[in-house]
Amino acid sequence: MSLGVVMLIHTALNRAEQVARHWAAAGCPVVIHADTNVSPKAYNRFVASVKDQPLIQFSKRHRCEWGTWGIVAATISASEQMLREFPDVRHVYLASGSCLPLRPVSELIQYLEDRPTTDFIESATTADVPWTVGGLDAERFTLRFPFAWKRQRRLFDGYVRLQRRLGMKRKMPHGIVPHMGSQWWCLTRKTLKDILESPDRPDYDQFFKRVWIPDESYFQTLSRLYSQDIQSRSLTLSKFDFQGKPHIFYDDHLQLLRRSDCFVARKIWHHADRLYKAFLTDAEHAMKRAEPNPAKIDRIFSRATDRRTRGRPGLYMHSRFPNAKWDNGLTGAPYSVFQGFAELFDDFEPWLHRMTGAKVHGHIYAPDGAVFSGRQKVVNGALPASAAIRDYRPQAFLTNLIWNARGEKQCFQFGPMDVQDITEVLVKDANANISVISGAWAIRLFRTNADFATKRAEAARLQRIESTFIDLLRDPATKARVDIWTMADFVESPVEPLQAIVDGLAASNMRRLSELPRMVDLTGFGEFLQTLKNQGMHPYLMGDFPADPAPQAASRGAKRKPYVVTK
Incomplete structure (x- = not known):
């Protein structure tokens, strides 16, 4: 033995x-x-x-x-x-x-x-x-522990704090x-x-x-x-x-x-x-x-x-609710956010779907409710278009949308008219690709029949909102991939940025653009901006947009000759 x-x-x-x-x-x-x-x-x-x-x-x-x-x-x-x-x-x-x-x-x-x-x-x-847990390593020998940690926790913690405050230390025998x-x-x-x-x-x-x-x-x-x-x-x-x-x-x-x-x-x-x-x-x-x-x-x-x-990136569940120190990814897959594109192009969503095969949603954070692709009321994971449900947990709504449809590229529209509670999440998410045509929200105002005083007040409000969002996007701490164009610059030369967007979404099947989305008629838009200036509201986010005439070729959707930029 x-x-x-x-x-x-x-x-x-x-x-x-x-x-x-x-x-x-x-x-x-x-x-x-x-x-x-x-x-x-x-x-x-x-x-x-x-x-x-x-x-x-x-x-x-x-x-x-x-x-x-x-x-x-x-x-x-x-x-x-x-x-x-x-x-x-x-x-x-x-x-x-x-x-x-x-x-x-x-x-x-x-x-x-x-x-x-x-x-x-x-x-x-x-x-x-390296394996001690609870903050006591050397102190477990230099302090005294007369109380049981599990049964007398308050006495245990209080006596530890007292000994630290008094500088008490034991000598090794x-x-x-x-x-x-x-x-x-x-x-x-x-x-x-x-x-x-x-x-x-x-x-x-x-x-x-x-x-x-x-x-x-x-x-x-x-x-x-x-x-x-x-x-x-x-x-x-x-x-x-x-x-x-x-x-x-x-x-x-x-x-x-x-x-x-x-x-x-x-x-x-x-x-x-x-x-x-x-x-x-x-x-x-x-x-x-x-x-x-x-x-x-x-x-x-x-x-x-x-x-x-750490869990799996983008997966949130009862057994592992988000923890800022543990989480290793806000969302489960890359996705794209477009601001100003649906306003500038009448058929941007169906065009982008044809070019890339991605699932292209509308404004999923629109005040009246989410606008999903195909105008569906419910999408993968039983995610509803309800504004009340979405706004209860805006971040969870986004993470569910991306997680439930992972394996399929997701895109959606966003703008200053939408619910803004999600902006800080977007800029912190490394999976987000955010493309912004600044000032394009003014097109929707330009095309409405409201009186000009109402338009002016709304333009000032929307510009403040978009300016705040752009400041977030340009912050050094931003993790999202960001591209920002002024509306004037984009209208002047839309092919190259559109080509880059398509290449990013359809990397496995890269091809040169054979068609462009149909740009809205911008006739008179420059005059509209000038009138806003005349009324004391300075619309600076659009860039140096000519007051008159508007860019005719672009406004009528005329075909531009694609060109290749070689690296």
């Missing part, structure tokens, strides 16, 4: 019995510590159930509250009994009731016999530990250097005995009783004083998520656990019947010999953590 097992249990006693019998059947003595939270009735029934196994014993019981000294006290009591009752044990393996041997115990025994002086315990200084690591270790008899029988142990115990989570530092620190050969790793596969909570293994993790080649894994769900049946078996059906290598499955856990914290 070269290997002994100390087992800490507090729940799922039926599984603990099953695993303890598995260890004992391989010739390993087992000393079990049961938390005092386990009822006397359940504890006595458990003790009676294993009376037929002389290799299974029970140690003095302690209250084991997370983060407190009780877990270390339980480990010490069980370890002392192991060394006292089983003098032939050369290695002591610390396990929990939710630990499950993955390989034949005989292989673990042989592995340890080949390394008779090696201690397997994760042990690193606080400066080298006998000049020890604190180390941290996994609670689950395998120590040689000599190292464990030296720790437990050290003449300085009363000082160490007194110090660690006020350390936070001492089970991750007591043996990890003291083993450095007495061990001849430390391998700073645990033989137990134990994974933690980004919040510091342990991953729980279920039945569908069977192949993953086999791939790890580890001797023991925790935490196993106590209802994972398939795992217990697969691993608590004879050597013939167990995993084959291999060096334990949990790194083989680290990539899977890293991907799971990344998916949990």
Whole structure:
């Protein structure tokens, strides 16, 4: 019996019995510590159930509250009994009731016999530990923690703040250097005995009783004083998520656990019947010999953590609502936003669809409701055109539109007459391609029959709105791809920007334009702008638009000769 097992249990006693019998059947003595939270009735029934196994014993019981000294006290009591009752044990393996041997115990025994002086315990200084969660690393040793974090949280936090304010710091007993690591270790008899029988142990115990989570530092620190050969790793596969909570293994993790080649894994769900049946078996059906290598499955856990914290770009759901620090993309796919094009060209939407095959919507943020392509009332994902629903969550409306139709290029129109609550989202979205013909909104005013005083007031309002949006687009922090033309410049030479837009949307089938969209009749538009100026409203966003005559060729939709710009 070269290997002994100390087992800490507090729940799922039926599984603990099953695993303890598995260890004992391989010739390993087992000393079990049961938390005092386990009822006397359940504890006595458990003790009676294993009376037929002389290799299974029970140690003095302690209250084991997370983060407190009780877990270390339980480990010490069980370890002392192991060394006292089983003098032939050369290695002591610390396990929990939710630990499950993955390989034949005989292989673990042989592995340890080949390394008779090696201690397997994760042990690193606080400066080298990247996994501490909760803001306390070195402070867990320099401050005092008499209160339980889970049960007395307000007292815990308040006392920490008080000690920080007063500058209180504890001295390390006998000049020890604190180390941290996994609670689950395998120590040689000599190292464990030296720790437990050290003449300085009363000082160490007194110090660690006020350390936070001492089970991750007591043996990890003291083993450095007495061990001849430390391998700073645990033989137990134990994974933690980004919040510091342990991953729980279920039945569908069977192949993953086999791939790890580890001797023991925790935490196993106590209802994972398939795992217990697969691993608590004879050597013939167990995993084959291999060096334990949990790194083989680290990539899977890293991907799971990344998916949990960052999610998929543009996907929002109840299990991962948007978090500014975690989110890795506002929307799920690239899309295009056009401002002023539908006003300047009568048939811009159908023309762009013919040229690129993209789904081209109208003004989806129009005050009366979304104008979807084909004037549909409901689109992919049961997204309705309702203005009330859209305006309740303008960003969610956009992200749903893009996510539900991913794989198909989405385009929509936008302008100063639309609901502006989405503008800051658009400029922050790296998936957005925003093309703006500034001042084109004036065409719609020009073509209405309202009195001129009304037009002037509306023009001033719309220009302020568009000016604010353009300022956002030109901000250095903007992530969207932005192209801005004044209306005068665009009307003068529309082919090149239209060609660039088509090439961007139909990159797999690039071709020169064979037709242009039909530009609206701009006869008299220059005079309209001049009249606005005469009335004291300066329409500067249109650029230097000639007052008279309007550009005749463009206004009648005459064909322009396409030209190629070579790079």
